[in-house]
Amino acid sequence: MNLKSLSQQIKIKESFLCVGLDIDLSKIPTHILNEKDPIFVFSKSIIDATHKYAVAYKPNLAFFEAYGIEGWKAFEKTIDYINKNYPNHFIIADAKRGDIGNTSGRYAKAFFENYGVDAVTISPYMGRDSIEPFLSFKDKYAVLLTLTSNEGSRDFQYIEQKGVPVYEKVLRLSTKFENAHNLMYVVGATKSENLKSIRNIVPDSFLLIPGVGAQGGNLKEVVLNGINSNCGLIVNSSRGIIYASQGNDFVEKAAEKAFELQKEMSEYLKLYKII
């Protein structure tokens, strides 16, 4: 699925919501633990409950990897399930990978070709040749960590040379990469004060915004500073939706929380005349 189709879906669904699949077996309803494949059963339930309100899913690989081979099988099944049943949903593997040139190419091939996701999150630390291998696949995207939502983002991302912080250097240099049109950027919702200057550097790019809700980010602020004429935002919520309830009503509660966000998003899309 390409970004043009994603933009269409945003208009059709009146939503730019991404649901983060950070699946922790210690937090899911206990009755699911008796299932043969509880990770997948939980993922599937959440996806079925939220697909009407979301345009994207973001499985975080750390959670799947933590369960070893079974976790990887559940990841594979989750991606296949989305691709088969909801082919108009954009899938971001939140893997934060990156390695030297041809080794990065291995990761890219694994995620794009073997698993069939649309995008992968990437760490920029190793520079251009660690990122470009992810950009050479048609209609596949690398989502570059730029300014993250966590406290540790202050440690290295704000280091300034001649007034330009590292995260801005990452942005500026990345626009010169080969196939830069296949780049998207992670900008934490907790950093909405920086969104305006980021938007100036990459006016047309899609920004993936985690950190709304549980991590303290504010949706209104994000929209005010980050929206462009095409929306250009994918806002992620994980815990706030998937763990809205740990009881038997977790499906209804997840749907409710996703619907709440979708309604708010619909208002913003109207306000900014995108729909």
Add this chain to the structure above:
Amino acid sequence: MNLKSLSQQIKIKESFLCVGLDIDLSKIPTHILNEKDPIFVFSKSIIDATHKYAVAYKPNLAFFEAYGIEGWKAFEKTIDYINKNYPNHFIIADAKRGDIGNTSGRYAKAFFENYGVDAVTISPYMGRDSIEPFLSFKDKYAVLLTLTSNEGSRDFQYIEQKGVPVYEKVLRLSTKFENAHNLMYVVGATKSENLKSIRNIVPDSFLLIPGVGAQGGNLKEVVLNGINSNCGLIVNSSRGIIYASQGNDFVEKAAEKAFELQKEMSEYLKLYKII
């Protein structure tokens, strides 16, 4: 296995060689491709051939991940094989992981507890709370990407604030992390001109040095600038050893190349009176 034992092994084996397991099915001898599990069969052959000359193994996850579930099974089997047959070898999962706090903890648990490796490589971009979760496991280590051997390392790692480049900031700040004694650092062999100043900041830490051989790094220069009284170096070679031959003699040729490096290392250990 802890770093004290690693230091002892360096003295016993007169070697600080790490063999990188970057297993690419298009480069291994064709007769192995007929085996049921060619990745593991090749890994096992290389390990059996080189264990006398090496103190560590470094499987790169990108290569295993590229083969999906089968690749992960081969990774698991490889780690189990080393731990069972060569328990005095240090195992570094070259995974370059990192995420926000508790999510990083998931990766740490997966690698240290489920798979049983001794160390994992980590990207510092997201800062302190993305790294510390890897440091809270007894006798387990995080190897922080500091100054990498690839060309792209110039893009962000050298950005300077008040004369201090990013990679030095990473080093300096990391020494203040909780359980900083569980940190090691990746410094590319191609950057031996920077090794001296790095050694001044972390005089006692182990440095993992990739890039000798195929990537152009020079072992002599690395030793001259990076060795400490305890050796403090693990020098990795991947392609130069594991693909020394693609014929039926690949085992002998891998052993030969590893032995060559071990002999050179032995001389340096004597020269610097470590043995």
